[in-house]
Amino acid sequence: MHSLPFEQGPIRPVDEADSLLIRTTRGCPWNRCTFCSLYEDMKFSLRSVAEIKQDILAARAYFNGHPFETCFLQDGDSFVMKTRDLIEVLTALKAAFPSLKRISSYGRAQTMVKKTPAEMKDIRAAGLNKLYCGMESGSLQVLERVKKGITPESIITSARMAADAGMDTTQFIILGLGGTELSEVHARETARVLSIVNPDHIRVLTIGVKPGSGLDRQMAEKEFTLPSETQMIAEQRLLLENLTGITSHYANHHSVDLLLEVRGTFPQDRERLIAILDRFLSLDPETRIHFILGRRLGYYRSLSDMDNSFHHRFVEEQVQKIRQTHPDGFEQIFHDLRCRVI
Ligand code: SF4
Structure with a gap:
């Protein structure tokens, strides 16, 4: 495969399969979560605005008028950029691709809370209207054990700031992240935080432990016990049972998830989704x-x-x-x- 005349990062969310990908940063500024090995060999760096703008022009020439409607800013967290730099990039992007309707990025809660509400609104006004946030769990105990570096409070505050700015938000959660030890608190606390945040979308991932990862070492040291597939479905049932007052779209949507049919909109689909989990559990x-x-x-x-x-x-x-x-x-x-x- 020939290489592109502009830089690309290694990943994008599942929902951004048809999007233009523009790289604003390289790697992840945190890079310590024990379950994640996405950027383990990559040193984090910001790219200069000039370099990103050059890439935007190169992408425009390369795609030759393709009317992209969606664009995803790579890699792990564009909010580490200075607000004025991010706005300059968004402005250049919209000028080069006027058909864009949605520009999205990953956003770390701990980084977003460093912005002011006014900055979030300015970023939204410049075009960034969708966020993907890896809260993973609403339990402080679980978040600390996997070294996520965020807290339930920062998840809630950052989500509120994004919603107040008018951004559409997806929260990712990871089934099994508490191991068997913290499965119940993981389900209950994740439901509690999601019920407060009421994100537009909740996306489920299922834990997989990569050899050599921090979580793999935690498993070897008996600090973390991997739940079985059935235990994780029971965990998901407890989570759904405890989600209250939300209007989110909820989906098992990644190929790593066991029951892809568990997807629907709250509150109207809640009982149907629980019934699918029960059907599996009663086999x-x-x-x-x-x-x-x-x-x-x-x-x-x-x-x-x-x-x-x-x-x-x-x-x-x-x-x-x-x-x-x-x-x-x-x-x-x-x-x-x-x-x-x-
Ligand atoms: S899960 Fe997200 S924040 Fe944690 S190391 Fe991976 S990319 Fe960084």
């Missing part, structure tokens, strides 16, 4: 293993996909093979398969 253990393996191997997306007799037969053959060779190894296999997609 007999053998069928649950069958479904999880089929899902992790990519044959199933929803529970009713088990009705496909051709796929069912194939998946069941794989289940039986594993039973013969690794009868106690299913959870490890599920986790290994999950880690392939993160």
